[in-house]
Amino acid sequence: MSPSNGKFLDSTELSQLDDSSKNEMVTFLDNETSKQKVQMSIHQFTNTCFRNCVASANSSSLSPQEEQCLANCVNNFLDTKIRVVKGLQHVKE
Template sequence: MDNFDEATQNELRTFIDREQAQARIAQSIHTMTSRCWDKCVTGTPSTRFSRGEESCLANCVDRFLDTSLYLVKQLEAQRHSL
């Protein structure tokens, strides 16, 4: 990257940061989908989820998002305290 001027280096850093953030989001979605599916869908999948499966999936996703948000806030707090 030393061959590029400062503006190009900054643009590349921004691009790489965005791509890494998108990859982290995609990985989180994959992890959430896999865990919640394994936990909640116990029978053979059909065209509709049972009421219990639907409720379990909604709660699982909500808890996953709550946990993720909590972790992000904790990491932000640690970063600001350094």
């Protein structure tokens, strides 16, 4: 994409944004940041759980066992995370 279609803003244009536009951008960026955090977690879980649950790639669809394993893997990972956080809070006290 070329800058002429308005994709890239220069700093003078940015500093000219009025307050309501700035607030709109803050809300937008907060939303996008939360969405992106979820996306990155899904990338991480898929990477880890695919490695553990999918034995071979001799079919292009998931078996029911593999599907169950992936769901368990995600839930176990999150349970572990909660346990670790609680454990560390306990250590701190």
